[in-house]
Amino acid sequence: MSTSWTSLTLAAAMAVSIGLPLTAQVPTQDTHLQAARDAARDDFTDLFDTTCGLIRPALIVNTTPAAPTVAADRASWHAEPARVFDNLYYVGQSEYSAWALTTSEGIIVFDAIFDYSVQDEVVGGLTKLGLDPKTVRYVVISHGHGDHVGGAKALQDLGAQIVMSAADWDMLERARVTFPKPTRDIVATDGQTLTLGDTTITLHITPGHTLGTVSSLIPVKDGGTTHMAAYWGGTAFNWVRGPANYVTPERPASFWFDTYAQSAARFSGIAARQNADVLLSNHTRYDRTWPKVQALASRAAGAPHPFVVGTPAVRRFLSVAESCARAGSAVP
Ligand SMILES: [Zn+2]
Structure with a gap:
């Protein structure tokens, strides 16, 4: 028996003897799940379902799953592009996101969606918006x-030059896939800044x-105001769903849960220090892209920007992700 376990047992015994709840000493799975549910409120229930719902399916809040995407059926995935900030455009499909950041020297695209939809949504979307797809410098x-x-x-x-972390370049190069692979251009490193013309973004490696x-920090402009x-x-x-590709003796499920939780906590701190008050995702259901784009279309002059959720909400989002991961490795 290890010393730490002995002192833990002792602390638990003392807690019982003076009438404190045991949860105050050792957070259980229930404690983490409850913390996540509280942080999710009504706006991050899809994130909660996807993460905590995998730990305990009975907790799933939303009963309507995302519509299935069929590559051959454009109606099942197509979405119109939209200007979201003065320098940020949505050029993804109905569920999978791609974002285009305009700068004084060209465009940075975040995520390239599928091979079947990239021409239609990213190339076609930029063109429709009056932007030149040939000026995309980085993806x-x-x-x-x-x-x-x-x-x-x-x-x-x-x-364009493709930017990805070393670990994911390695993963992609090893993977058997049905789409054409890009060749290795730029290897993203933790904390790296990428500057194009008048705009600098920051990249953080957040394994999980x-x-x-x-995960990136991106300055976006709304009138005279810059948000992060x-x-x-x-x-x-x-x-959890596909352990064969993840779980090994060196990397058991607890490794993945702990790594994910640490990344969410760390990125939350980084985002807070940069006063990040806008939340973006690569899936439209996590950041609620579509209701916000709709709200934007009817936004009155001077009214708040629907994508500016505030710094506490950005922290809450990452805290849902962190708590659900902690629930995964906690004792049930
Ligand atoms: Zn993925």
């Missing part, structure tokens, strides 16, 4: 799964969803 890939990197090769062929998930957007690069707990 930052949040992580190397097909729903975010599938279209990267098409954008690389247009002249994959070993090399990149926090872009959480990977959301679901893949190792």
Whole structure:
């Protein structure tokens, strides 16, 4: 028996003897799940469902799942592009997101969606918005799964440089995939800044969803005001649904939960220090892209911007993600 366990047992015994609840000493799975549910309130229930719902399905809040996407059926995935900030545009599909940041020297795209939709949504979307797809200089890939990197090769062929973490470049290069792979351009490192013309973004390696998930801080402009957007690069707990690709003797499920929780906590601190008050995701249901785009269309002059959720909400979002991950490795 280890010393720490002995003192823990002793502390628990003392807590009982003076009438304190045991949860004050050792957070249980229930404690973390409750903390996540409290943080999720009504606006982050989809994030809660995807993360905590994998730990305990009975807690799932939303009963309507996302509409299935069928590559051959454009109506099942197509969405119109939208200007969201003065320098940020949505060019993704109905569920999987791609964002375009305009600068004085060209465009930075965040995530490249699928190979079947990149031409229609990103290339076609930029054109529809009056922007030139050939001026995309960088494409930052949040992580190397097909729903975010599938279209990267098409954008690389247009002249853009693809940015991804070393771990996810490695993963992609090893993976057997059905889409064309981009070749390795730029390896993102933790805390790296990427400057294009008048705009600088910051990239942070936040392992969890994959070993090399990149979460970004992106300055966005609304009239005379610059806000900071926090872009959480990977959301679901893949190792719960598909352990074969994740869980190994060196990396058991607890490794993934703990790594994810630490990344969420760390990125939350980084975002807070940068006063991040806008939340962006690579899936429209986590940041509620569509209700916000709709609200934006009827926004009155001087009214608050629907994507500016405030710094406490950004922290709450990341705290839902962190608490659900902590629940995953806590004793039930
Ligand atoms: Zn993914």
